[in-house]
Amino acid sequence: MGRLAVAAAVAAWAVPLAALVDFIVPDPYMDEIFHIPQVQRYCRGDFLTWDPMITTPPGLYYISLAYVASLFPGAWASRTAGAFDALCTTALLRSTNVIMAMICGVLAHDLLLFIRPEVGKRKATVFAILVSLYPIHWFFTFLYYTDVASLAAVLAMYLFCLKKQFWVSAVFGAFSILIRQTNVIWMIFFAANGTIAHARYLYVKDNVSYKDSELTDKSNKEVSDMDSKATAPGLRRRLINNPMNKREVVSESNKMYSCLTEEIWDAIFKLWNSKCKVSVAFIPFAMVLLVFVAFIVWNGGIVLGAKEAHVVSPHFAQLLYFGLVSAAALLPWHFTPSRVSDLFFWCSKNKTYSSFAILVTLGLSLAAVHFFSIAHPYLLADNRHYTFYIWRKVIQVHWTMKYILTPIYVYSWFSIVNILGKSQTRVWVLSFVLSVALVLIPAPLVEFRYYTIPLVILALHSPVISNGKLLALGFLYAAVDLFTLAMFLFRPFQWQHEPGTQRFIW
Incomplete structure (x- = not known):
């Protein structure tokens, strides 16, 4: 049990399922229609043409180029652009994320052993496999998106920061930003703590x-x-x-x-x-941050392309959605009778303070869902996402529903803060909440992919639970994974684009 077991388990399901996805859906799907042609230009040696619809930097494309070159060193060494371009097929590019998913599993295993060495290798292995099965992360293992590579880079940055190898951590931090710009927040979070x-x-x-x-x-x-x-x-x-x-x-x-x-x-x-010693140790993070600030000044903002669709917005309700989604994804930690009892006991120890905190949080949450709940055009138009149906069938089913859900949001966040407070300092917990807020609140689009990194960090710092509960959650994840994959594989040919709109129908 260990790293090899995690990598083998991920490969055991990822490789055959990736082949199945490529067989049934061979053409680029959803945002792949932007990413795959762009990296194929890079394969041809064209590094100057950029699709204006792509919002993230080309970090994933560089990983794919290195990956393809490692598989076919002869084509790379011969510098035959046509031959190398022919190798950059949709299937091969997608397999980049299969490798990244295996790396994510190994990093989650090592991080848990470093943060909680008492858990042992067996439980760390089970936990790492569970992370690999998390439905949102699992689904994008088979598509050419930035999410899996972004998670791998952030976890590597975190692991080396904990090991006090700060230069290596800063290099991974810089590369994580090159994959997705918002990872600068996680670099600051890790560096600050x-x-x-x-x-x-x-x-x-x-x-x-x-x-x-x-x-x-x-x-x-x-x-x-x-x-x-x-x-x-x-x-x-x-x-x-x-x-x-x-x-x-x-x-x-x-x-x-x-x-x-x-x-x-x-x-x-x-x-x-210890200001001098600390400054010398953490200067690589400061260098990366200065370069990132220079990029924002040069670019005129954090987003590369499609800026009109990703305008920074005060989307405070996004923070509430994250609390509920994360608590639901980590069900055995948050929604059990014992957890409710623990929270009740926690609040009863200081009734005045806890009552005041609950009332203030509830009031702010109601204000957030009333004044700062944004319905992005992509959310309303593209019914190829779960969020489309959750918004239509749950949140918008009645005008009172978004207010009815507010106490559940508050409970979820109180549970998250309470769990983190058992193993981390108050400063760490506060900085985590602020980091989640800085990543999510400016984003006008409700997209569960944005929740994956903070959710995995939260899971790594949650209390150890029994292998039975971990396995039960794993089976639940697997059921959701298979349902999602079935919906994706056996209905894609029925998708039709409605002319003159951004709406997809079946």
Whole structure:
């Protein structure tokens, strides 16, 4: 059980299903009609022509070029543009994401073992396979979209940041932005929390070194006073090699703060105390951020093409949708009788504060769904997405429905915050919520693909549950996956574009 098992499990279903998808739907589908011709231009050596409908940078295209070149090094070495272009078929380009899905599974396995080493390899393997089965991520494994490669780059960035290999992490951060621009938010999130953790580590290390030096001086004095005793050298060794370093680090990592303000001030103090070392360690992230800011100034915005369809909008309801979708996707963690009981107990410990927080959150949520709930033209027109039916058949079934759903949104977010608060600091939880908000609120289009990265981060930091619950959720994911695949494979020839509109009908 381990990395190899995860990669083999993903390949076992991804390879044959990818072949089936390519056999039944050989032509580019949905946004593939933009991505595949663009990368095929790159295969011909045309790097100057750009489709104005493509909104994301060409990071995925570079991955595909490297992938095809690795499979057919002879065509690449001969520099025969026509031969290399013939290799960049729709099927082969789609298989790029099959490889990326295997990498995502391995990275999820390694991240869980790093974040929660007590889970063991067996449970980490099951968890990583579960992540690979998550329906939205799973479906786009078989299409040429940026989502799977984007997740792989972000997870790699996170893993190397946790390992304190900051230059490597920043390189993956830069490449993740080259795949999808909003990944800059996750780079800032990882770097910010990495700086705080690194400053705390340096603070503890410095204090431990000081204490060890005091103990060493004391032991030297005792040895000089007891030079006639045979046990003195042993005493000196025990004092010098005491395990204080480990105890101090554990104590510091588990330190409890009475409030968020105290925790913030403590982080600021430790950052200032080690400002030079922290600045040197995290300068690669600052360099990537400066280049990204220069790109925004040069481009006149964050989106490359189709800017009129992706105008930054105050879509606060998007944050509420994410809470419910994530809580539903992680069902055993959020919607169980024990979870409801835990939340009730959590609120009852401080009734005044929790009642005030619930009322304020509920009021803000009602305001968000009333004033900042956006129906993007793509959402209303393209019925090839689940969101089209959820919007039409659930949210818009009656004018009161969006208000009725508000308490469920609030419950979902309270459950998410409570779960994260059990293993992470308040600053980490606050920065996660702010990162999700910065990624989702400006996006006018409701698209579940945008939720995948924060959902996986949330899953990685959720409490360990039994293998039985993980397997049950895996079977649920598999059922949704197969249903989605069946709907996709056996109805595509009935899609017809309604002339003069952006609407697709069957």
